[in-house]
Amino acid sequence: MGIMEGKRGLVVGIANDRSFAYSITESLVREGADCLFTHLPGEKMQRRCLKAISGLGIEDPWLRPLDASSDEHLDEVFESIKTDFGSIDFLVHSIAFADKDWLQVGKFAATPREVFNQAIDISAYTYAAMANRAADVMPDGGSMLAMSYYGSEKAVPGYNVMGVAKAALEATNRYLALELGPRNLRMNVISGGPLRTMSSMAVGGFAEILDWVEQKAPLHRNISGSDVGNTAAWLLSDYSAGITGQVVYVDSGYSIVGL
Numbered sequence: 220m221g222i223m224e225g226k227r228g229l230v231v232g233i234a235n236d237r238s239f240a241y242s243i244t245e246s247l248v249r250e251g252a253d254c255l256f257t258h259l260p261g262e263k264m265q266r267r268c269l270k271a272i273s274g275l276g277i278e279d280p281w282l283r284p285l286d287a288s289s290d291e292h293l294d295e296v297f298e299s300i301k302t303d304f305g306s307i308d309f310l311v312h313s314i315a316f317a318d319k320d321w322l323q324v325g326k327f328a329a330t331p332r333e334v335f336n337q338a339i340d341i342s343a344y345t346y347a348a349m350a351n352r353a354a355d356v357m358p359d360g361g362s363m364l365a366m367s368y369y370g371s372e373k374a375v376p377g378y379n380v381m382g383v384a385k386a387a388l389e390a391t392n393r394y395l396a397l398e399l400g401p402r403n404l405r406m407n408v409i410s411g412g413p414l415r416t417m418s419s420m421a422v423g424g425f426a427e428i429l430d431w432v433e434q435k436a437p438l439h440r441n442i443s444g445s446d447v448g449n450t451a452a453w454l455l456s457d458y459s460a461g462i463t464g465q466v467v468y469v470d471s472g473y474s475i476v477g478l
């Protein structure tokens with residue numbers, strides 16, 4: 220029997236079969252979970268997301284459009300979860316956005332206000348916005364997860380405003396954990412190593428980051444999506460019942476190295 224048997228939850232962030240959310244779903248489904256999904260609005264996005272989900276052997280999934288920058292969309296998604304299922308057990312927040320023109324080496328200081336605010340809104344605020352709504356459909360408690368990166372705590376060339384947004388995301392996780400803990404709701408973040416996905420390709424110098432990690436990380440390799448997926452399944456399961464508010468590194472050990 221899998222460690223997620225009997226649990227149902229929402230996964231936000233599958234764009235295609237390279238997304239971290241895809242690998243997380245793969246592990247969750249293997250462990251017995253029932254997953255619900257959203258896609259960015261638009262026929263093309265819906266088609267890509269459906270294709271990835273069906274690649275996991277899930278036919279006819281529960282799938283709704285969601286632009287997480289819209290409170291109305293967020294309300295609709297969680298209200299329809301309540302109507303259709305009554306309650307859920309977990310939430311996966313695996314989304315981020317920043318204008319790629321400002322994710323280039325040497326272009327942080329001049330980041331325009333709207334670019335800065337949008338990055339924080341979509342990449343950090345939406346975690347609180349989703350957690351607050353998810354809490355209402357988790358009356359018996361549950362586990363929530365978001366995805367971060369080392370650029371939240373060290374200045375990584377080219378990661379720029381996304382690093383600021385990830386610092387906000389990790390702090391948001393701690394405050395949510397403190398406030399929602401008494402309701403038996405756990406909140407954790409995985410700080411993932413670099414992985415080639417649609418989003419990461421927007422970061423200037425990404426190929427160099429991958430090479431650097433391979434050379435310097437204790438495991439001398441980059442991570443795979445399933446490294447993150449399997450850790451995510453554990454954090455969303457009862458096997459991590461005493462863990463909340465944490466940042467868990469799935470980065471081949473890169474973050475412990477000084478030089």
Ligand SMILES: NC(=O)c1ccc[n+]([C@@H]2O[C@H](COP(=O)([O-])OP(=O)(O)OC[C@H]3O[C@@H](n4cnc5c(N)ncnc54)[C@H](O)[C@@H]3O)[C@@H](O)[C@H]2O)c1
Nearest residue numbers: 232234238239287314315366367368413414416417418419
């Ligand atoms: N790929 C990496 O190297 C890496 C490393 C560490 C952390 N992360 C984080 O992992 C998470 C997933 O990214 P990924 O690398 O799988 O890339 P991805 O492009 O596959 O996924 C990003 C997702 O964000 C969604 N998204 C963007 N704006 C949205 C909005 N307004 N509303 C709803 N959804 C929106 C996209 O539709 C997409 O599904 C992100 O938080 C990212 O920052 C990525």
